[in-house]
Amino acid sequence: MNGADKLCDVLLVNGVDVCFANPGTSEMHFVAALDRKPEMRCVLGLFEGVVTGAADGYARMADKPAATLLHLGPGLANGLANLHNARRADTPVINVVGDHATYHVQYDAPLTSDIESLARPMSQWVGRVETASAVRRVTEEAYVASVSRRGVSTMILPADAAWGDAEPEDLTPVEVPAAATSSPEKIREAAAALKSGKRVAIILAGKALRKEALEIAGKIAAASGAELFSQQSDRHERGAGRVAIRPVPYPVGMAVAALAEFEIAICLGKGVPVAFFAYPGMPSQLLPAQCKAIELGGAETNLLETLELLCSEIGASSAKPALNRLTQGELEEPTGDLTPDSIGRALARRMPENAIICDEAITSGRAFGQLAPGIQPHDHLSLTGGAIGIGIPLSVGAALARPDQKVILLQADGSGMYTVQGLWTQARENLDVVTIVYSNRSYAILQGEMRNVGVNQFGKNARAMLDLDRPDLDWCLMARGMGVEAGRATTIDEFSRLLDAALSNKGPFLIEAMI
Template identity: 60%
Template sequence: MNGADLLCDALLAQGVELCFANPGTSEMHFVAALDRKPKLRCVLGLQEGVVTGAADGYGRMADKPAATLLHTGPGLANGLVNLHNARRGHTPMINVVGDHAAYHLVHDAPLTSDIDTLARPMSKWQRRIAGAGTIAEDAAAAWRAALELRGPATLILPADAAWGEIAAAVPVPVPAPVPPAPAAEALETAAALLTSGRRCGLIMTGRALRADALETAGRIAAATGAELYSQMSNARMERGAGRVPVTRIPYPVDQALALLGHLEVAILVGAADPVAFFAYPGKPSRLLPEACALHRLAAITDDLPGALSSLAEAVGAGRATPLRAQRADPAEGLPDGALTADAVCTLVARRLPENCIVVDESVSSGRVFYKLSASAPPHDYLQLTGGAIGEGIPLATGAAVACPDRKVINLEADGSGLYSAQGLWTQAREGLDVVTVVFANRAYAILQGEMRNVGVNAFGRNAERMLSLDEPPVDWVALARGFGVEAARATTVEEFAKLFEGALSTRGPFLIECLT
């Protein structure tokens, strides 16, 4: 047995069943070990951002970590963008980053880099493996950290630790961490604030946005008059008809200030103090009123459903009836004629299949979708958590791997999708049931809006060329087909409706380019 074999066994012992990979020379012993461990499924990504984004999607839906396999510092660097999103989304994953043999580092070979420093900002936990003998302990620690700290844990695997021979061993699984309950004082204060008669909002994220926890939050709202909000970006929400609806704090600063401006009390359930995504001249960074009292009931690493249950008991909400979203008429308000972004959002919201997974990276094109889909059939909603665009296609890929029996619908902005279009190849190779809807406005429309937000309303040639994608236009149908994914283009509402219905009725990846 060598260290790489032991690492595979240690991951399997902790229930890690999947490795998203883009390996290189330093990881060949680990690749060989994976070949000897068929229970640990390997999924290849053509670029490391696809690998880490897919692991994020998998972790959000499986509620447990996948492993990633990345090649030295440059490979890790390519994947950092979606490790950033995973860290912000509190998604558990275990990154295995190969490095040169320890004795080779002194020679400063071309791929030598400071992997430890590269990994630190995007990891909740990291460790460099000292040798083959510590690998089982290191892998168990990484698994526990990924779950306990809610985020990426990174193991740096020197090549000589991977090939180092050791006595045969059977790793012993360690128990899963149990999230703590909120402090009694925090619970008492929250209950007192909710029953004080002041205008109060619960701002939630993480597992507080699952259906059962939202049912409890709905009872609290019914009993106390509190309003339910989610923070601006959330890893996963269970929503739709029959479930308790939550108002998401919007991205535009003025809208967020108007939404929250009446609150006198805000209780945070796993969420952070709401702040603007960016600073703008003359506008505040914090989105709550200055006079609003802020109280943290529970941190993201706490037992959020349990915290809500205890709070419901404390305010006497046990028999309260929560408000639930009502199912919309699928035929109500359907558009026709020219295809617009709002028309696409309306049709998708009206045609969502029950129990599907929606991955929303539509950016500016899909701002109406969240409200429209509140009354759609029950579904899971995944969105960009860290603001680093280019995760939609990988996120949908990982979600489809985690839930092969569920349809995944990826609402994708064209500019964002081009960061990681290679993920379509993985969808084709694995036969994943993903429908990708591309909003092809052939521009970085979100950035055009941001230019206006900072007072620049007239764009010159340089700005136009940096913010447009139409010289030449990207052919998404040809691009998808080149990666092995069936695709078609829609220019009218009728064309899109027909293509979308067809994609929903068949299995496998399909892409629709919507010229909006």
């Protein structure tokens, strides 16, 4: 066996059995090794941004990492934007990046680059396999770092480490240290705050937004009068019957207003909320200046147990959390124009049970988001890092991880074009994904931001950079060109009919909504 075989075996014994890939020449021995392991599921992306975004979506739903296979520095570079999103989602991912044979690097061949420098900004852990005999140790390190610290591990595999001889050996799963709760002092501090009579916000992210953790947070809120907020996260178990929680709004002014009254903020899963961007005269931090923050830990923390400890510390274990009421059946069929609002209502009425919403709708998703608490319980996967182009890949990964759940992708057109190649992978793997493209033929969010900087009349250059028309994109043609069936809706009736058909069938379908 060679180093590449060993790498496959170590991944498999640790339960990593999906590899999203786009290989090149320097990874041929790894490809050959993967070909000897039919129990590894290899999924091709026609661009590395699809590969890494799919790995993110997979891990968010499978709660375990997939591997990626990337070709040298440029292949990694192409995947970095979605690794950035994975990093901000605290998603475990194990990148295997091929490199030249160790002795070849000195010649600065055309594909040589500083892979470590590229990897570090988007990775929690970066390592290099020096020889075939180091494969097991480095792969285990990458795996443990990825799982226990919930993040992106990037492992560089030189070609000679892949093709070099490795010793056969009995492999067992590596031990992953259990996640610790927040410290007793911190928990007591939070409990005291909740009992202080002051206005308290509990701001949740990551695994604190899963059903069970939310239940406990809901009890704490019910017993203490604290208010619950969510930050953008890998996965929010949302909808009717689940604990009511408000998102921290994206627009800075709205976020500041929503949080203005609080004297204490208890944060779990992520640090204090900050503004996506700076604006002249606006604050960077969203909490009021006098608000005290108590941070109970990030993704590496056992958030469920921390919430349980806090709940029992304030004696709230038998409190009744406020749950979202199912109002889906009360929604009326929308009529009139095809708009983000009518689309949101048409979809909310039709939400199947146990669906997965992948959300890269940007400016168009607000209406659906407002209805979401009252609809069938579902998983909501959001754009965590702000790097657009995650939607289609995320849907690929989520659908692969959960073949029995319907995936509904809310996709802005400008962002969708970034990784449009992912539609082909939807088709090849026959994934059960309904993609709704909100076709507004513009970077609408940026047109709003231009107005924010005081520009209301757009000239030639602003229009050139912020409009997506001239020519209009035809998403149905593009989807069919990649093997995905598609239909165009110009009225809400057409949209609803297409959606009914798409929801009643299995397999990928794209609806181009001409809003």
